[in-house]
Amino acid sequence: MSELSGAERPGIGRGFRLQWEAAQNAFVLLYPEGMIKLNASAGEILKRCDGAATIDEITASLEQAFSTRGLKSDVLAFVAMAHEKHWVALQ
Amino acid sequence: MSAVPDMDAARTDAARSDAARPGPPLWLLLELTYRCPLHCAFCYNPADFARSGTELDTGEWIKVLREARALGAVQLGLSGGEPLARDDLETLVAEAHALGFYINLITSGVGLNEPRIRALKEAGLDHIQLSFQDSSRQMNDFLSSTRTFELKSKVAALIKKYEYPMVLNVVLHRLNIDHVQEILEMAHRMGADYVELANTQFYGWAWHNREQLMPSRAQVERAEEATRRFRERTDHAMRIFFVVPDYFERRPKPCMNGLGSIFLTVTPDGTALPCHAARMLPGLSFPNVKSSSLEHVWFESQAFNHFRGYEWMKEPCRSCPEKTRDFGGCRCQAYLLTGDAANADPVCDLSPHHHLVTEATARAEQAPAAAGQSHPSADAKPVEKPLIFRSPANSSNLFP
Numbered sequence: 001m002s003e004l005s006g007a008e009r010p011g012i013g014r015g016f017r018l019q020w021e022a023a024q025n026a027f028v029l030l031y032p033e034g035m036i037k038l039n040a041s042a043g044e045i046l047k048r049c050d051g052a053a054t055i056d057e058i059t060a061s062l063e064q065a066f067s068t069r070g071l072k073s074d075v076l077a078f079v080a081m082a083h084e085k086h087w088v089a090l091q
Numbered sequence: 092m093s094a095v096p097d098m099d100a101a102r103t104d105a106a107r108s109d110a111a112r113p114g115p116p117l118w119l120l121l122e123l124t125y126r127c128p129l130h131c132a133f134c135y136n137p138a139d140f141a142r143s144g145t146e147l148d149t150g151e152w153i154k155v156l157r158e159a160r161a162l163g164a165v166q167l168g169l170s171g172g173e174p175l176a177r178d179d180l181e182t183l184v185a186e187a188h189a190l191g192f193y194i195n196l197i198t199s200g201v202g203l204n205e206p207r208i209r210a211l212k213e214a215g216l217d218h219i220q221l222s223f224q225d226s227s228r229q230m231n232d233f234l235s236s237t238r239t240f241e242l243k244s245k246v247a248a249l250i251k252k253y254e255y256p257m258v259l260n261v262v263l264h265r266l267n268i269d270h271v272q273e274i275l276e277m278a279h280r281m282g283a284d285y286v287e288l289a290n291t292q293f294y295g296w297a298w299h300n301r302e303q304l305m306p307s308r309a310q311v312e313r314a315e316e317a318t319r320r321f322r323e324r325t326d327h328a329m330r331i332f333f334v335v336p337d338y339f340e341r342r343p344k345p346c347m348n349g350l351g352s353i354f355l356t357v358t359p360d361g362t363a364l365p366c367h368a369a370r371m372l373p374g375l376s377f378p379n380v381k382s383s384s385l386e387h388v389w390f391e392s393q394a395f396n397h398f399r400g401y402e403w404m405k406e407p408c409r410s411c412p413e414k415t416r417d418f419g420g421c422r423c424q425a426y427l428l429t430g431d432a433a434n435a436d437p438v439c440d441l442s443p444h445h446h447l448v449t450e451a452t453a454r455a456e457q458a459p460a461a462a463g464q465s466h467p468s469a470d471a472k473p474v475e476k477p478l479i480f481r482s483p484a485n486s487s488n489l490f491p
Contacts, residue, residue, distance in 0.1 A: 024115070
């Protein structure tokens with residue numbers, strides 16, 4: 001999983017649905033009979049995983065939105081973890 | 092169905108906010124009807140279901156969906172009985188989808204033909220959980236007291252064709268637990284994404300058949316080992332949930348994450364319950380969604396508030412440091428076994444009533460070996476005492 005490249009295009013995994021839940025003030029991932037409540041940064045990354053944007057583009061979008069730099073290693077680590085858990089698929 | 096919804100994040104949150112206003116009823120289970128073509132001897136439906144009132148109509152269910160979604164409910168289980176027995180199922184699914192629910196259909200598969208499965212997909216159904224009773228036609232049909240194995244197999248193929256995530260659910264007990272490997276192989280062949288091997292929980296019809304359904308400890312251990320080997324051999328291609336039988340544990344399950352924490356059930360006649368078995372609990376007055384708003388049900392009603400927090404607990408739970416983890420276990424089990432729903436769940440070996448559980452499992456050790464052969468056979472049925480299959484007639488006989 002450490003081989004993940006910035007050119008990969010992650011999308012939400014089959015059988016999962018990403019959704020904003022106002023009652024929980026959070027993004028959640030829904031799947032058969034289960035739910036994962038996401039923290040703010042996980043939600044921000046996953047909502048950009050549309051299967052079209054590359055990890056590099058997702059990183060740039062986050063860095064712009066939060067006026068910061070140097071997020072790539074965090075994004076790569078999160079996407080690797082999310083891929084392992086099938087939350088995202090690589091297109 | 093799965094008695095313990097998988098809500099890890101929600102669980103942590105709810106445990107933290109016990110003293111404050113409860114969080115939302117994240118998991119809404121609608122038991123749309125008690126009508127069912129199957130007659131399973133382990134069904135969790137109340138054994139007195141024949142006394143239940145008239146089913147809610149379409150408009151009343153839609154009101155429940157809207158009110159629950161407004162409170163923050165997000166996971167929706169459509170169950171029964173057999174939910175396909177409702178001919179307005181597609182309408183309810185479409186409404187739930189428009190509201191933003193993740194919709195799980197919990198079904199025997201009977202009635203799920205191709206036009207219906209396509210219509211449900213178009214209406215926005217997210218997932219289908221299909222029950223099997225065993226890996227062979229003979230045992231499946233014996234245990235459900237119907238001829239449904241071939242039909243269920245066809246439904247499994249349709250679920251794949253229409254690209255639903257497929258969960259196969261098999262309730263395990265003394266008569267089929269030795270077939271775990273065959274059950275897993277069947278699920279793998281059918282392309283299941285998840286398999287739930289749910290050991291029988293002893294409520295409803297299963298309570299009445301407890302002696303015949305209780306496995307021996309050796310059976311449980313063999314089944315766990317078979318599951319472990321299968322996972323390794325198939326490189327975890329399917330996600331397999333092995334729900335341990337709590338009678339063999341020393342600490343209780345955190346049942347429903349504590350009553351009134353995340354789970355809300357509505358029965359066919361509109362009775363709102365904090366757990367699908369809770370109607371048996373004495374001293375609780377359960378509101379009906381026809382006369383109460385769900386907001387009132389969830390936040391104000393006595394039935395949903397009574398077992399919130401820790402004030403209701405008796406010793407040894409009250410002073411136990413583990414109460415924040417298991418909430419004293421299951422109120423229904425405490426009531427069924429000890430006669431007092433505020434007692435510790437006797438599964439806990441700190442309970443003064445724990446012997447009631449160990450005596451029940453000890454009896455299972457002495458009972459004649461059942462279904463031990465590698466090829467399933469209806470010979471496995473116990474002879475001393477017949478199983479009581481779930482049916483309106485048997486319900487009326489048990490509760491005249």
